[in-house]
Amino acid sequence: xxxxxxxxxxxxxxxxxxxxxxxxxxxxxxxxxxxxxxxxxxxxxxxxxxxxxxxxxxxxxxxxxxxxxxxxxxxxxxxxxxxxxxxxxxxxxxxxxxxxxxxxxxxxxxxxxxxxxxxxxxxxxxxxxxxxxxxxxxxxxxxxxxxxxxxxxxxxxxxxxxxxxxxxxxxxxxxxxxxxxxxxxxxxxxxxxxxxxxxxxxxxxxxxxxxxxxxxxxxxxxxxxxxxxxxxxxxxxxxxxxxxxxxxxxxxxxxxxxxxxxxxxxxxxxxxxxxxxxxxxxxxxxxxxxxxxxxxxxxxxxxxxxxxxxxxxxxxxxxxxxxxxxxxxxxxxxxxxxxxxxxxxxxxxxxxxxxxxxxxxxxxxxxxxxxxxxxxxxxxxxxxxxxxxxxxxxxxxxxxxxxxxxxxxxxxxxxxxxxxxxxxxxxxxxxxxxxxxxxxxxxxxxxxxxxxxxxxxxxxxxxxxxxxxxxxxxxxxxxxxxxxxxxxxxxxxxxxx
Numbered sequence: 001x002x003x004x005x006x007x008x009x010x011x012x013x014x015x016x017x018x019x020x021x022x023x024x025x026x027x028x029x030x031x032x033x034x035x036x037x038x039x040x041x042x043x044x045x046x047x048x049x050x051x052x053x054x055x056x057x058x059x060x061x062x063x064x065x066x067x068x069x070x071x072x073x074x075x076x077x078x079x080x081x082x083x084x085x086x087x088x089x090x091x092x093x094x095x096x097x098x099x100x101x102x103x104x105x106x107x108x109x110x111x112x113x114x115x116x117x118x119x120x121x122x123x124x125x126x127x128x129x130x131x132x133x134x135x136x137x138x139x140x141x142x143x144x145x146x147x148x149x150x151x152x153x154x155x156x157x158x159x160x161x162x163x164x165x166x167x168x169x170x171x172x173x174x175x176x177x178x179x180x181x182x183x184x185x186x187x188x189x190x191x192x193x194x195x196x197x198x199x200x201x202x203x204x205x206x207x208x209x210x211x212x213x214x215x216x217x218x219x220x221x222x223x224x225x226x227x228x229x230x231x232x233x234x235x236x237x238x239x240x241x242x243x244x245x246x247x248x249x250x251x252x253x254x255x256x257x258x259x260x261x262x263x264x265x266x267x268x269x270x271x272x273x274x275x276x277x278x279x280x281x282x283x284x285x286x287x288x289x290x291x292x293x294x295x296x297x298x299x300x301x302x303x304x305x306x307x308x309x310x311x312x313x314x315x316x317x318x319x320x321x322x323x324x325x326x327x328x329x330x331x332x333x334x335x336x337x338x339x340x341x342x343x344x345x346x347x348x349x350x351x352x353x354x355x356x357x358x359x360x361x362x363x364x365x366x367x368x369x370x371x372x373x374x375x376x377x378x379x380x381x382x383x384x385x386x387x388x389x390x391x392x393x394x395x396x397x398x399x400x401x402x403x404x405x406x407x408x409x410x411x412x413x414x415x416x417x418x419x420x421x422x423x424x425x426x427x428x429x430x431x432x433x434x435x436x437x438x439x440x441x442x443x444x445x446x447x448x449x450x451x452x453x454x455x456x457x458x459x460x461x462x463x464x465x466x467x468x469x470x471x472x473x474x475x476x477x478x479x480x481x482x483x484x485x486x487x488x489x490x491x492x493x494x495x496x497x
Contacts, residue, residue, distance in 0.1 A: 010367040012444060015400040017437020027408040028401065029433050032077070032391055032415060034122075035324030038238055038291035040077035041120050043408065044429040045393055045417040047327065048080040048126040048241065048295070050094065051459045052452075053483075058085060058096025060105030063458075065112045066474055066484050072116035073488075074427040077415070079113060079121055080241050080327075083128040083248075086228040092456060097127065097228045106235035124239040125232045126295065127225055129249040131204035131214075134197075136340045142198050143175040147190075156189040200339055200346045206252040207259045217249065218264050218274050222281035229282045229292070239291030239324070240282065244275055246332035246357070247348035251297060254314060256306045257335070268310065272317050279321055293325035293390075294318060298375035301331035301353040308375050312382035319388035326383070327393035327417065328376050331356035347454045358420070359397055361445045368445055370403050372396030377412035393417050399443055401432050423449055423461050427488045439488070458483060 023029055029042045053064040071079050085091050088098030096102055106125070113123045137146065147153075149171045157166040157178075166174065178186070187195050197203070208214045229240045244250040252258060253274045258265040264274050275294070283292055296314060300306045315326050331353030338350040349357055359368035376394040383390055394413030397420075398404050404416040421428060424443035431440050441463055448462040460481045474483040 007362050007364060008367075010361045010363055010369070012361065012399065012442055013369075015402055015437075017432060017440070018401050018435065020433070020435030023401070023433045023435060026401070026405055028404050028416060034078075034239060034291040034293065034391060037289045038122060038324065040122055040415070041075075042077040042429070042433070043415045044076040044078075045327075045395075045415050046071050046076050046079045046422045046426075047329075047393075047395055047417040047419050048082050048243075049419050049423065049459065050082045050453060052093045052456055053458060054093045054095045056090075056093055058091065058094060058098075059102065060095070060109055063474060063483055064095070065109060068109055069112045069116040070484050071422065071426045072113040072121050074422070074425075074430045075117050075120040075433075076422070076429050077122065078239075079123055081109065081123065081125040081237075083126050083243055084228075086127050086129050086224045091130075097125070097231050098224075100231065103231055103235050106232070106237075110236040122238040122291075124241050124291070125237050126241040126243050127228050127232070128243040129221060129224065131206070131249055131252075132202070133204070133334075133345050134202040135345045136199070136201040136342050138342055139179040139198065140176075143178050144172075146197065146202065147175060147178075147194060149174055153189060160185050160188050200337075203334060203346065206249065207257075207265065209260065209262070215262070217253075218262075218277070221249070221274065222278050225278045226281040226285045229290075230285050233286055233290050237290070239293070240286070241325075241327060242275075242278060242282065242292070242294040244294045244296045245329045246297070247334045250275055250278065254296065254306060254310075255300060256310060257304060268313050272314050275314075276317060276321055279318070279323060283322065291324040293323045293327065295327040295329060297332075298328045298330045298372060298379060299356075300333055301356040302333045302335045305333065305335070305353075308378055311375070312379050315379045315383050315390075315392075316386045316388070319383045319386065319390040323390060325391045325393055325415070326379075327395070327415075328372065328379065329357060329395060330372050330375065332358075349450060350454070358447055358450055359445070360447050368397040369399060370397055370407065373407050373410075373412040376407075377410065380411060380413065391415055395419065397445065399445075401437065420445065420447075420449060423459075423485075424463050426485050431488070436490075439491075461485065 032040050032043050051067050053061055053067055082095055084095040084097045086098055110123055154166050158164050232240050254271050258271050263270055298311050299308045332349050333353040334346055334348045336351035336353050337346050337348050340346045359371050380392040391414040393415040395417035398416055398418050399421045407413045421443045425441035428440045449459050452459045458476045464482045464485050476483055
């Protein structure tokens with residue numbers, strides 16, 4: 001958000017819902033193809049959301065099956081399963097696909113969605129790679145365990161304090177004394193990277209070429225992504241979405257901040273090189289019936305970051321390569337995130353770029369609703385001008401039939417994605433299609449759900465808790481929140497629109 005200090009509270013405005021006949025004749029409920037072989041019954045899309053319902057080993061649980069089964073009951077054209085780690089490494093209750101042992105659980109997930117949607121919903125899985133992010137340390141721990149003291153530090157300490165005794169101190173004594181200095185003094189003594197690690201926790205970057213495992217990412221990632229995608233295909237998914245967005249590895253290669261000097265950074269051509277190689281490696285392993293696309297940013301929304309002009313270039317290259325769809329998001333970066341508390345990790349959706357990713361009703365004059373559509377329109381126009389018909393998936397505060405239909409009619413998008421509104425009411429697309437829009441439970445866009453995600457708690461919606469349930473209904477670990485949206489109890493008569 002450009003001016004967070006001048007925020008305004010926007011209302012979720014009343015809207016006119018379509019009759020069943022109007023919905024059936026609309027663009028939103030017409031079919032669309034992802035590539036040549038995957039047909040969506042409607043242009044409705046539930047994008048990837050991480051609900052924190054997997055086991056600590058990244059396996060599918062009954063709670064996770066309930067989560068996706070509930071979305072499937074609303075029969076969207078497509079559901080994208082949450083960001084799923086391609087490496088078999090500890091990552092908490094985040095779904096994983098880095099080993100063959102994950103296939104049976106993922107196959108159960110596919111079967112549940114097919115059953116609950118009555119075969120109406122195509123199921124894709126989002127594949128993600130991420131680099132190491134450490135928790136913000138206690139200052140004394142940072143200086144004693146993580147800082148490599150050098151002569152440069154000692155001379156900087158002398159310059160800033162006027163005390164030459166720093167030069168004769170042992171490293172152990174120096175690291176005991178440095179935490180006593182003011183933050184402003186430490187900022188002048190430490191390198192920018194060291195100071196950031198002290199203030200926010202250590203975080204790997206794709207430009208850390210001093211580390212072999214970072215240098216070798218272009219060699220390793222195509223294989224890791226392609227093996228993971230093949231497992232997804234074996235599990236029965238209809239398609240794969242490559243996660244090229246937000247704060248993670250592949251988005252970092254696309255970023256304007258990527259300064260690698262090995263041909264995989266610095267220039268537009270260098271920055272897009274690895275994403276194209278990953279796509280090519282995955283496509284070569286998958287059956288032609290399995291759709292393959294990506295999620296990318298329309299802009300990074302950070303100082304010095306990638307712009308919409310960069311994004312149009314990337315999108316055209318992805319379309320040219322043969323991607324079956326391009327799903328757009330925005331922002332959500334580490335660089336401008338709020339400082340975490342000591343003992344906690346930085347979260348990439350807390351700063352201005354995080355607001356652009358998940359805008360709330362507390363916003364600037366532009367407001368949160370349809371906030372990303374102008375950028376999506378610009379990217380789609382560039383793809384069409386280059387001669388490609390690649391479907392563009394747009395998201396960002398789309399919460400009404402009117403706004404969704406306008407996005408399609410204006411040429412801003414080919415498919416409409418809604419995360420938070422679908423979370424508030426997983427049946428909302430179906431209710432619209434059946435002319436029962438007045439029964440839709442509308443998201444309040446306060447980001448209650450995002451706050452839970454930030455704490456790695458099981459994600460729910462505050463609107464769910466207002467509905468009574470049976471004693472058998474699933475509750476969160478703390479017993480205070482319902483884990484699944486309430487069922488749609490259809491009345492015998494439609495409410496007046």
